[in-house]
Amino acid sequence: ALHGLGLRRPEVVLNVLPGAAGGFRVADHPRRRLTEALTVNVFVGESRVEYTADPARFDPREVHRRLEAGLAALRAAELGGVGDAPRRALERAHGPLERVLPLSPPQEGLLFHALSAPEGADPYALAMRVDLEAAEEIDLPRLEAAWEGVLDRHPTLRAGFNATATEHPRQFVPRSRPATFRAVDARPLGDAWRDLAEHLLREEENRRVDVAAPPLVRATAVRYAPRRACLIVAGHHLLTDGWSTGIMLRELAGLYGGEELPPAPQPEAFLDWVDGRREPDRRAWRAYLGDNAPRTLLAAPGTEDAAGEEALDVGVAGEADALVAAARAAGATPAELLQVAWAYVLSELTGCEGEVPAEVVCGVTASGRPPQLPEAAEMIGLFATTLPARIAVSGDPVADLRAHHAARAELADHTAVSPADIGAAGLFDTIVVYENAPAPRSQGALRVTATEAVGQTHYPITVVSRPGGDFDVALAFRPGLVDRERARWAARRLGQALRAFLGEPLEPARPPAPAAPAAPRSQGAEGAPAEYEQAAPEQPVPAVPTAPAAPRATAEGIAAAMSTVLGHTVGLDEDFAEAGGHSLLAVRLLGRLQREGIELGMGDILAGGSPRGIAARLGGQPASGPLVAHTVGAPTLWCMPPGDGIHAPWARLARQVPVRLRAVSWAGRIEQDALDQAAQDVAALIRAEQPHGPYLLLGWSFGGVLAHAVAHALGGPGEVSFLGIVDSYPAGVLPAGLSPGHDPTPLVDGLVGLDDHPEVLRELVAENLAASGRLMAGAAPLGWDGSVHLVVGTRGAEASGPAAWDPAAAWAGAGARVVSLEVDEDHFGLVKDAGWRIVGPFFAQAIATIQEEEHDH
Template sequence: MALELDELVNELQTAQVAASADLYAMPATRGQVRFWSLDQLNSGNPALNMPLMWQCDGALDVAVLTRAFAACVERHESLRTTFLLRDGQLMQLIHPHMPVPILLDDVSGCLGEERRQSSDRITRDHAAFRFDLARGPLLALRLIRLNESHHLLLVTMHHIICDGISNGILMRDMLEFYEAGVRGVAPQLPELPIQFADYAVWHEDWCNSEEHERSLDFWRNTLGRDAAPIALPTDADAPEHLPEHKKNATGDIQTLLLPSDLTQRALAYCAREGVTFNVLLFTVFSAMLSRATGRRDLTIGSPCANRSEETEELIGLFMNIQVLRAFVREDMSFRELLDAVNTWTLAAVEHQALPFEDLVHDPYFRGDNSLEIPIFFLYQKSFMVARRIATAEGSIHITPLRSESPGAVFDMMFAVVDREEEGPRLQLEFNPQLHRMDTVRGYLRLFVELMQSGLEDPTTAVDQLPVVSDEARAVVGRGSSTHAPAVQRIAMQESTVDHQRYIAPRDVLERQLAEIWQTTLGIERIGVESSFFSLGAGSLAALRLVTRMNRTFSMEIGLAGLVGAPTIAAVAGLIRRRVSARSESSLVALKPEGTREPLFIVHGVGGNVISFYGLARRIGVDRPVYGIQAQALLPGKPALLRMQDLAQFYIAEMRALQPSGPYHLLGYSFGGTLALEMARQLRAAGQQVAMLGMLDSRTRKFDEEQRSGFSTQEKAHQRVDRLRGNTETLSVEARRSYIASKLHTRAIRYAAAAAATLGFRTLPAWFKDANEINLVAINRYVPKPYEGALMLFRARDQDFPNAALELGWKDVIRGGIEIREVDGNHERLFLEPGIDALAAYLNEALR
């Protein structure tokens, strides 16, 4: 024990960050957590994509283009980053390499309208690409060949790894690599001083500083209380006006170019008043919202770059959201509103580093004072510029085009994009299921006319600024109908408070859950019927809560599950439905329906069978499926220490359900070896084993042989890296708790090993840990030859990719081994998309 403690303490003290070509993990930023949380509610949600489209005219070299993008992926770590939730914390996983192919669609054989329709369909499909944040890559490329000298290049990134400025950086760097490639010269790009993960570490430190607290105080004082969201009136008949190809669309973009003479007058006015063009545009937008909704108290979100000199060349999610609260008094002039917006903006710039998530999840903004911001405004200089590249075959001209909207995230995203070649263009992203196109055009016309009126006479009251066009007047005429939602919001809050009367836990399970909720969320008392979403907790707290519940009750609830079961009572119901009614048995009915012989799936080293639910539900409707959970998990029973005894115990329970063969056995990881011993004993008893399957199981001898190639120093580094990865984000107190936990579990392992060495076959019921006991059992087990066949389902991504495909079973299995590879790694076999292929293989084997 003392030796183990010294080893652990020494590892903590000597852990160093070492340069390595291997994958490494860093904490995610608050902004990344926001997008990850949104994705969990709708996995692969295309509304979180940032699609781009470039027109390429000339002789395009696709091979050089592919290498150019590969060089960008090598240059920017964000482009080879995926995300993993570990112990309640979202981590960035930076991969050493990540291939990003370019899919080619050749429509050159199509004619006229058919070609246009085909390219439009491909463009829409690509904008709606569904990314897997855990697998990556989070950059998708597609090339449409219209003819030999005319291509459309589609580039889509997930917002979790990029922002608007990142789009321009990617295009610039890719074109630099492409031009260097076609000319056969070295690219002229400076070395990046840092990567996004370095910024993430710095920003996490900043979020724990006094400056962070001062910024939080600023926003509390500045935003004040009772900031109600703006409710835009919707068009009930909007879906009826959609063309056939947009019937299911949830996002669209309408634009309008500001007249050049109006732009020049606006810039001159800004120079005279000493304000930026952004402030003027934001003022006009505030006036437009007030006139369109009838609201005088406006709370508007505005993305800001949040970049410094060190980060201006990086691809990454630096963008932050600031909040403007503007009050448009009844007699307030356009110039007075401009001054108010300017004052607000100047003060906000000094506090732009505060993560938006910290603001909305601050206890000050809970309950009736919560910040709900469905309306956003953005002004930005265009990062996408046309470029001509000379090649040996002539030249190629690359021009950015307007891309498709993958889906509207907010009620209104109003942007002004200032392009060098044309000037400022208004751009309104909206949900076409809620707003007709003529309504959207009305908003854009209203903006232009209010800008014209305000510049002509800035002393005019905002309410009296002239509006002349029918489209703009139609929008203003809708404003009086938007007062009702604010009243409805107040009434809803009052009824919610009444609904949230405290209801105490009614049984042991609800008491356990209440303890978890209260300690995780930092709330002294939570009733079993109180909704999580009424408690003022944010996405980070939701992650911690879901992780603790999953770990405690062997569940896989997920954030979407929390939406469906947002109370303690509802979660307790989920847990009760998951637990087998036969609490004295290791058999868990995962899918008891069916008339054929059951499939029995043996647990992994951890002992539970929750991970098998998704697979069981994909097995044929006529085949029952039972999980075999660890005997060490059964209450009040001594834990068995030998694989042979475990197999005998599980066989007895199986035969109580199915007295005779044929038997179908499947084991995951550790469970594969145990299923082998069960099959051997069944055959020795004269029973037929129709199928023995293993899910990525390896022999102990195989593991030892593979690891024998590592030097002592490499093994030490692996232990240090593993320990550091588990503790680097923990406080000193949490690290002590971690060490204590490790010592406790290792003490059980040593006790179990000692008991087994002395000939004991069980451990007392009170001294049990399924994981440690199973490790002792398998480490003392030597499998005997098996005369039957084996179906081995092998994860494609292996720790030892060059090792034998049969994972060490060739010398044990005498009846032949059939191997099926499944996408994913050892821990992702039960997740999409691998689980679908696995189920298909299993159903085929079970026929």
């Protein structure tokens, strides 16, 4: 009949059937000729799917994998309560999604810390160096395929996190992703490849991660010999733990060698297990903690945190075998022995060692991989969880170790909780981590010869036994929360406490008194410390328009949102935490308020406390914390790189402008032959994330020239509502005195912080500066029939550029309507702190005005 109507025979047939009636079904001969390329029968009543696929058209294994993945995604959506409306909300924010998943208990707590972390490097960003050796000459395209294969197998490695689009925070996996692998051939550098690898590792360690913009993992392969490469892996603790990293490296080597790996277990099985265990596990932990668990906090209330973490070696690696034997003799584990030793030190640091009975609480890590779910051992994700340990300090370390082991044994199967679940979030601020990881491959086409991982936590002190050997113990501390003298004392004392298990006496000792906490620094309208404000040059500074004082209705609206989240009425002056709020509920409150259109960050909730306090913060100054830059739906300011292609001096500006900020940079050498080619490449990158205008662009130095060209590539003034230029000429116009062969050395020397970087980077910067000079010299002039907000440095232009420097005249000559600001700084000082104090408000005011005009229209 189909042919009679002139229609094509269908190639794909989908039958949705209510179920087999009385066991009746059609039985086809297995050798029946397939008349369709693919037939799928869904038996709704039986929850069963059958399919037949023409092997000449489809790979049956791929069909099976995709069906399983689709069903798993539906199961995950059902499990997480992700209905159509929340999924649509997430897809509006992030595009088409492969799957949406709930968060595991450890992820819930970690997301809160990621959102509330102070500005600077994300304490839970991960970076790792992996030394690789191939049996034959290393094949970088093959290594890239293996890396992408690992990400294909494990959707959690491709996930991002959204705390605002839906009632509960979700992790989501986009259907597509940009490349996450890049390769650098460092063989021409000789031994200087080590400097490059070290620089890349530290750059990844200190980066700020937007957890709502996946992928959060990426890799850079630095090839330095025919058979050897160094892989720099960047990730985030929200996605992986130490055990998962071992699985990832093992699979990377296997896929590189062409192995046929078994299907990877998917996260839904674990999340299903958590869903069934969470309530009984919560009851078990609350019974363990009781109503009298001591609060053991090391950092003084209100102490300022500081970026970065320092580590001190405890110095017991030589006694590792004896310590392992001592733990086993007591019927305990090495990890539990380390935990009890730290409890002794902690009791002295907090002054409770003389109490009877003395007891402390610290956090200890558990694998989080339930033995009842064997496939969890092969899953990649964040399973490791930090939970409280009540440890008695009686003066008999071995007896205390046995008691601690007995208590932990009763709780070993109860890990489907977070500290917030069990009311333990405020009980401790130090943790003990005993890391384990699968051993790397020692044979095969590709093997791992060494690894080095760097990372931090938000805790004042973290005691960690690093993987690769027992009792390789370090004490990591945050200098803004624990002064160095006490940290050094604690590291030495921990070594003594560990040796007490070997029979050495542990004589009483008193730690150094804690340093007086620094007085909290007042914040100016830009979020800058008060001393910054006082040191500002005496010249007019454009004011940033601030929101009007929050009306009472705003405070009442915040109170209503708090009441909904907490499940009871909250007064205007009632503190969120005192009303029963904890980290998980704070994330939900943040999402609810942002969905109502209130621009705020987690820092505003924590600092404001009450509805009235939060409303006052929103009325008087910008929302604190990094989340302001990542508000769902907020416009993006795209910042172009300077001529070196590497530096992104935008961190302070990100705190000042009322939009989120994204920095564009080159992965290595500038390889484009023409400015318009570079502009098209950047425009494609921008459109991949922001398909439509209006666009906001900014550039400094060569980046200003590039921003002008990118603005044309994006459609000109009709699509670009803001073009900000810092000390740059328009495309195709060279300042007098600057030639294509201009010596880049003064620019190399002037770049921010470059003196601290290795020589190989100076060479790369010099090459890129020369390349960007050629791009500028070869560019055709481009006009601009729109506004340009231009900043010009008036101090010492001849020291870092040509003698005749007049960008304002050049932009006016290009047809632009120039709104300019002259600042008494040189070319490089404009993008340092002193310069941004003046430049930031100028751009912030311009962008705010443009947004108001667009809103009115």
